Structures are given as structure tokens and as C-alpha cells.
Amino acid sequence: MSLSDSITHVLVGFSVGSLSDLEERLPERSVLILEESSVIEARRAHEQAAKFRCVAALLEAPTQDEEHPERVVAAVQRPPRVQAVMPGVEYGVVSAAALADAWGVPGAGLAAARVFRDKARLRAVAGAAGIAQPAWAEVSGPDEVERFRSVHGRACVIKPGNSQASLGVQLLEPDDDVHALWSHTAGARDTRQRARYADADRYLVEQRLYGPEVSVEVLVHQGVVGFRNITAKTVLQSRYPVELAHTVPAGLPAATEEALYRAVRLLAEAAGFRNGVLHAEWILGDGGPYLVECAARLPGDNIPQLIDLAYGGSLADDLLGILEGGGPVGPRDPLGGAAIRFLSSPPGVVAEVLGEEKARAAKGVHSVHVGVAPGDTVRPTTSSWERAGHVIATGADGPDAAANAEDVAGRIAVVCTDGAAEEERR
Numbered sequence: 001m002s003l004s005d006s007i008t009h010v011l012v013g014f015s016v017g018s019l020s021d022l023e024e025r026l027p028e029r030s031v032l033i034l035e036e037s038s039v040i041e042a043r044r045a046h047e048q049a050a051k052f053r054c055v056a057a058l059l060e061a062p063t064q065d066e067e068h069p070e071r072v073v074a075a076v077q078r079p080p081r082v083q084a085v086m087p088g089v090e091y092g093v094v095s096a097a098a099l100a101d102a103w104g105v106p107g108a109g110l111a112a113a114r115v116f117r118d119k120a121r122l123r124a125v126a127g128a129a130g131i132a133q134p135a136w137a138e139v140s141g142p143d144e145v146e147r148f149r150s151v152h153g154r155a156c157v158i159k160p161g162n163s164q165a166s167l168g169v170q171l172l173e174p175d176d177d178v179h180a181l182w183s184h185t186a187g188a189r190d191t192r193q194r195a196r197y198a199d200a201d202r203y204l205v206e207q208r209l210y211g212p213e214v215s216v217e218v219l220v221h222q223g224v225v226g227f228r229n230i231t232a233k234t235v236l237q238s239r240y241p242v243e244l245a246h247t248v249p250a251g252l253p254a255a256t257e258e259a260l261y262r263a264v265r266l267l268a269e270a271a272g273f274r275n276g277v278l279h280a281e282w283i284l285g286d287g288g289p290y291l292v293e294c295a296a297r298l299p300g301d302n303i304p305q306l307i308d309l310a311y312g313g314s315l316a317d318d319l320l321g322i323l324e325g326g327g328p329v330g331p332r333d334p335l336g337g338a339a340i341r342f343l344s345s346p347p348g349v350v351a352e353v354l355g356e357e358k359a360r361a362a363k364g365v366h367s368v369h370v371g372v373a374p375g376d377t378v379r380p381t382t383s384s385w386e387r388a389g390h391v392i393a394t395g396a397d398g399p400d401a402a403a404n405a406e407d408v409a410g411r412i413a414v415v416c417t418d419g420a421a422e423e424e425r426r
């Protein structure tokens with residue numbers, strides 16, 4: 001089948017968020033989406049894609065076969081007028097880079113993309129570059145975790161080697177029994193977004209880090225870091241480290257900011273990253289920033305929107321410009337702050353949601369999104385998919401916006417009845 005002349009942009013991995021961004025910027029029938037057949041089916045992607053005017057076609061392709069990126073290159077013909085290839089999801093980062101390389105448009109670079117899609121590879125590269133990080137090891141089961149704990153201390157973290165959304169990530173205390181807990185990590189499956197390939201079942205154990213958590217978002221043009229931002233984050237204090245809030249900009253001392261930017265530049269360079277965006281997560285320890293992980297795609301959790309609210313302009317537009325072969329995007333100063341606070345709720349069946357109206361009238365409120373309704377079942381929060389909604393607020397700076405967001409969120413109450421008791425009564 002020959003591809004239409006109207007296609008100028010290729011999105012690797014189906015993503016409603018990316019399509020909404022592209023819809024505002026691109027003409028009709030300009031976007032080709034590539035996705036695994038199982039994901040197309042699980043996410044009813046044809047039905048959803050049909051709502052976007054900018055979509056020209058949605059094709060099945062082996063976009064998640066990260067061990068064999070040559071397969072996707074062989075499977076998809078180069079659209080004659082292609083200008084840019086971008087990953088729509090975490091699992092499309094390697095294929096997007098391979099296609100960009102093959103088609104001669106700006107991309108991450110295949111080798112770099114593989115580094116940022118594989119937590120073990122990332123740790124190896126970061127370690128060689130002298131970037132501070134916890135001790136770590138690749139493991140395939142609880143016995144190996146136990147061996148690691150006996151050498152590096154019993155407080156540790158176990159996680160899948162290449163997943164997202166904190167799925168399967170567990171923070172272990174010294175007394176926790178890894179044999180009892182292992183199945184939660186090993187059983188974590190992103191079945192809606194992830195195709196099954198043999199290399200998916202890989203795990204890491206890491207020393208547990210303690211301290212404030214931040215992420216750094218940068219735009220990179222031909223290997224040079226330009227626009228940059230630091231986001232502060234709050235994480236659920238539990239075995240499952242689900243992200244609860246983000247604040248832009250973080251409002252850190254200048255020396256800490258410099259140390260973070262320096263570490264990100266070093267990491268981009270060590271990985272050989274060429275063009276795109278990096279979202280790098282760090283924990284601030286005694287000696288400075290320690291690397292948690294780094295993704296080569298736009299961050300989730302509405303962080304791009306927070307950056308746009310705080311700095312003006314559009315991060316998605318700027319990224320698109322770089323991937324289309326435009327010039328670099330330089331650093332700029334924030335004009336104010338923006339913050340998101342996720343709504344939490346006890347597990348159970350939702351009886352009612354209170355306070356939405358009061359929340360919408362609060363100082364600095366930008367948006368309120370309640371993701372649950374009466375009758376819905378709320379499961380215990382173990383990954384980002386299980387949060388009950390979010391609010392976004394702005395403020396004079398990051399911390400002011402965070403205080404406003406906290407106030408907005410505090411006005412909303414998700415009232416649940418005990419799910420287990422409810423089941424029993426029926």
C-alpha cells in the first residue's frame with residue numbers, strides 16, 4: 001500500500017494526548033499513527049482516532065519490538081513528504097528513533113533511545129559517566145534481591161526494567177519479605193498499552209534513596225540542551241510510590257538547580273541523545289542529585305501543561321519544531337508558577353463527590369477534573385492509573401501555585417463506602 005502524500009507527521013504509539021496537541025497544529029489527514037495490533041484492539045484506537053481530523057491513517061506495526069527495531073523500519077514505508085517522527089507513548093520511543101534515523105529526519109538516535117527505554121542500560125551509561133545514582137543490579141527473582149540486600153542494605157526498591165506509571169515499583173523496608181512481595185512487581189502488566197514481547201520481563205533492584213524528588217525537563221537540539229525546567233514532586237508515602245503532586249518551577253536554590261542541569265547535560269551527552277525532550281527524575285540526597293530514571297518523551301501527569309502555564313508558550317510546539325528540523329529552543333525565565341494535585345480517595349465504592357463547586361471558586365484555580373463518579377469502585381492506589389482525579393492551580397511562583405492547588409484539592413472529598421463490606425451485603 002502506498003502512503004498518502006498528505007502525511008507529514010508520524011506518531012509512534014497511539015496517544016489521545018499527543019493527537020490533541022497535533023490536532024491544533026496540523027492540517028487534515030497529515031498524521032500517520034503506528035501501533036501494535038493488540039493495543040489497537042485493547043484501546044479501541046480506530047474508533048478514537050477517527051475523532052481527530054489530523055489523522056490520515058492508523059496502521060498496525062511492530063512498534064514495541066525494541067530488540068528488533070529493524071522490523072518496524074522494514075514494515076512501514078517512508079511517507080514521501082514526512083517531516084517528523086515522534087513517540088506518542090513510552091513504548092514507542094525506540095521505534096520512533098529507528099524510523100527517524102532510517103528516514104533522515106531529526107530524532108533521538110537509536111542507541112540513545114534504547115538507553116532511555118531500559119533502566120539497566122540507563123544505569124550502566126549513567127554510572128560510566130560518573131553520574132551519582134544508587135547501587136543497582138538486574139534481577140530475575142526474590143533470591144537475587146535478597147543477595148543484593150545482604151550487600152547493599154535491606155531498604156531497597158524493586159521495579160520492572162522498562163515499564164511506566166510506577167506500575168510494579170515497590171519500596172521495601174528492611175523488614176519486608178521480598179518473597180511475599182515479588183509477585184506484585186513480576187505480575188505488573190500494562191496490558192492496555194503494552195504488546196507482549198519476550199524481553200518485557202526484566203527487573204531491577206536498587207538501593208533506596210531518601211530526599212526531595214524532582215524532575216528536569218529539557219529540550220535538546222542536535223545534542224545541545226536548550227529549554228530547561230525543574231519540577232518538584234510529591235510522592236505517596238507508601239510501598240507504592242505513586243506521584244501525588246507536581247510543582248513548576250520547583251523553586252530550588254541556584255546551586256541545586258545548576259547541579260541538576262549539569263547532571264542532565266552529562267546524561268544526554270553520555271547517551272548520545274540528539275533531538276527531542278528528556279524527562280529526568282532525581283532524588284536530592286546529601287551529596288546532590290541522584291538519578292532515579294530518565295525518559296526520552298514528554299512527561300505525563302500534565303507536566304507539559306504546567307510548564308506552559310508557568311513559562312508561556314508551548315512545550316509540545318517547541319518539541320515539534322525541533323523534530324521537524326527547526327532551530328534550537330533556548331532557556332527562558334518562568335513568568336509564574338503552576339501546580340497539579342492529584343485527588344486521592346480511600347478504596348471502596350464511591351458514594352458521592354463533595355465540594356467540586358467550592359473548589360472551582362478557589363484562589364488560583366485553573367482546572368478541576370474528578371475522574372470518579374458515584375457507583376465507581378476505587379481500588380487501593382498502587383499505580384498512576386488508579387488516582388481519583390486532579391486539580392491544577394497557578395500562582396506567583398511554584399510554591400505559591402502548590403499551596404493554591406493544595407487548597408483547591410482540599411475542598412473536594414470523594415466519599416466511599418467500604419467496598420468489601422458492600423460486596424458481602426449483596
Ligand SMILES: Nc1ncnc2c1ncn2[C@@H]1O[C@H](COP(=O)(O)OP(=O)(O)OP(=O)(O)O)[C@@H](O)[C@H]1O
Binds near residue numbers: 207210
Ligand atoms: N532507588 C530509589 N530510591 C527511592 N525511591 C525510588 C527509587 N527508585 C524509584 N523510586 C520511587 O519510585 C518512583 C517510580 O520509580 P520509577 O520512576 O523508576 O518507575 P516508573 O514506573 O518509570 O515511574 P513513572 O513512569 O511514574 O515515572 C519514583 O518516582 C520514586 O518516587
Ligand SMILES: [Mg+2]
Binds near residue numbers: 281
Ligand atoms: Mg519515574
